[in-house]
Amino acid sequence: MTIGPPTAPYWRISACALAAALATTLGACGQDNRYVAPPPPKVTVALPVQQKVTRYLEATGYVAAVNTTNLVARVQGFLQAINYKDGEQVKEGQILFTIEPEPYKLKLEQAQAAEAGAQATVKQTDADYERQVDLSSRQVSTKVALDNATANRDTAAAKLKQAEVETKEAALNLGYTQVKAPFDGIVTARRVSLGELVGANGPTQLATIVQTNPVYVNFTISEQEVLKIRAEIRRLGVSPQELTAIPIEVGLQNDTGYPYQGTLDYVSPSVDSATGTLAVRAILQNTKDVLVPGYFVRVRAASDEQNSLLVPDAALGSDQGGRYLLVVNKDDVVEQRKVAIGPKVGDLRAIESGIESGDRVVVAGIMRAIPGQKVDPQLQTAAATPAPAPGAAK
DSSP states (O other): OOOOOOOHHHHHHHHHHHHHHHHHHHHHHHHHOOOOOOOOOEEEEEOOEEEEEEEEEEEEEEEEESOEEEEEEOSOEEEEEEOSOTTOEEOTTOEEEEEOOHHHHHHHHHHHHHHHHHHHHHHHHHHHHHHHHHHHHTTOSOHHHHHHHHHHHHHHHHHHHHHHHHHHHHHHHHHHTEEEOSSSEEEOOOSSOTTOEESTTSOEEEEEEEOOSSEEEEEEEEHHHHHHHHHHHHHHTOOHHHHTTOEEEEEETTOSSOOEEEEEEEEOSSOBTTTTEEEEEEEEOOTTOOSOTTOEEEEEEEEEEEEEEEEEGGGOEEETTEEEEEEEOTTSBEEEEEOEEEEEETTEEEEEESOOTTOEEEEEOGGGOOTTSBOEEEEEOOOOOOOOOTTSOO
């Protein structure tokens, strides 16, 4: 059987079906080909925490010894003994160096003998004077004899006084042969050797003793801070005596927080006109010798306590204009707020100005929060940070 081409009506039906399918497809594409905007990005926001925050005056200072004294030979002689080890902690009154004492013992004995002779002379002249007074009253002796007895008595008394002074001087010189520690402290390496002649051409420095407990911490504060502090002192009615009880906290450069506590010890009566700063000094106990004279330290003192707004420190940004926060307004649009920051409390940072208590601050998803654009804020609660104990990291 021979198969021929399809008949014309079949082709017409197929062409019509294809045209209808294409029309339906094209019509459907035309209806759905529109841009649909993505949803706003989600960011996490939190309201500022309201909490009392202690404001601190912070400065950099240095440790200084309360007493530093050069130990010197005040008399001439050969060094007979060195009674300490270099760098040793010594007690007040401990003998550190001994200068040959024998010559000064002999001088003391000589002075004591001269004093005894002067005392005997005084007794004799006193007796002569009393005798001449008696004879003169009975007109047996002349006035010249009485005058001579009076002069001899006065001369003997003066010589006795001189002998007593020479005895004291000899005793002092003998005492100077023992160089003692004037206070508790650490003695530096000796600067002389055994058998060396010292004190020949004036006082010879033997070593230096440094008192390390307690210690001073010296620092300065600016004139602007001085004005603020004085205003606060007037407001609180603090007396000059109470100022010395103000606690001062100190930390070394590698310390966390301020582990060492002391009190205010001295405030300069005037501001240095060259630097515009006021010199201040604190005194601290240093029983473990941690604070070495010469160390640079961090210093702070509580100035006042105020109600503050706190936000996570990680939420803060910075640019050429300073520090800022990203805040979501009532229309869920991001705003950039310039802020002034205060002290850090745990993971939170006090904000001095720039935000209010009802502002929603972006605390997470900050890279998705673009100023001027809308976001989908997810509110979370920021927990208040308890005030740390004195000396802890704040």
